[in-house]
Amino acid sequence: MDTMLNMKVNIAGVELKNPVMTASGTFGSGMEYSEFVDLSQLGAVVTKGVANVPWEGNPTPRIAETHGGMLNAIGLQNPGIEVFVKRDIPFLKQYDTKIIVNVCGHTEEEYIEVVERLADEPVDLLEINISCPNVKEGGIGFGQNEKSVYHITNEIKKHAKQPIIMKLSPNVTDITVMAKAAEEGGADAVSLINTLTGMKIDINRQTFALANRTGGLSGPAIKPVAVRMVNQVANAVSIPIIGMGGIAAYEDALEFILAGATAVSVGTANFYNPYTTVEIIKGIEEYMKAHHCEELSQLIGIVNK
Secondary structure, three states, rough: OOOOOOEEEEOOOOEEEEEEEEOOOOOOOOOOHHHHHOOOOOOOEEEOOOOOOOOOOEEEEEEEOOOOOOEOOOOOOOOOOHHHHHHHHHHHHOOOOOOEEEOOOOOOOHHHHHHOOOOOOOOOOOEEEOOOOOOOHHOOEHHHOOHHHHHHHHHHHHHOOOEEEEEEEOOOHHHHHHHHHHHHHHEEEEEEEOOOOOOOEOOOOOOOOOOOOOEEEEOOOHHHHHHHHHHHHHHOOOOOOOEEEOOOOHHHHHHHHOOOOEEEEOOOHHOOOOOOHHHHHHHHHHHHHHHOOHHHHHOHHHHOO
């Protein structure tokens, strides 16, 4: 790498060597992908969602392709925090990258249990998935009501040793209201967007393509919505933003950065091109050279200036 280029970014006091990370649920904990990608090249690895106990997830079929994207209703299947701590953290510690653990739960207590269990583990940041169904509130996602966002952020912040990133759901009327509630609740950063709720019908079987009926839409189809929401949030809060939603090439990543994101997460693209993340890092480098930009931080939110 050209020594003149500084691609480092800072999220809540944690320095990443570059702004490119993986999106939760699309990369596992990197084990399968480590055959293709040197994880040490990434700014961070964001793990699949981890709960206090193993979750089975939803019945199958739970993935369906759509034009320009995919629907998933995996249901946050995961082996639980104990397996994660014994297996995944030691694996990731072999690499020179930051570790961001995605945390999920059905109740406030479940989130707190995971956050407390991770307090003394060597992980850098916690990403709190507030799109999980809040069972005590009738199943609506924690992230779909600003009072709920403020409350869960505030409670988790009391128990977390690491900085917390609140992952925002786009399935709301005004994303800035949710982002402000997270910031007021003590969030150190926000990440957005999580998937948009969608549906696909199988016309030959004359039934839903997913057993769950609805699923989360991800991929290139959602990128313009994601860029718009990231830009709105960048103008509403002062904490760092991790942008995601349909990033498949360096040009996509740069749209998010110019819109106001400090870092970006690559999700769906990993499924069809496991090299996407490293290709994006290289592309951003070339862009910086071409535009005589020595510091990546100079590009963050440039359209708002």
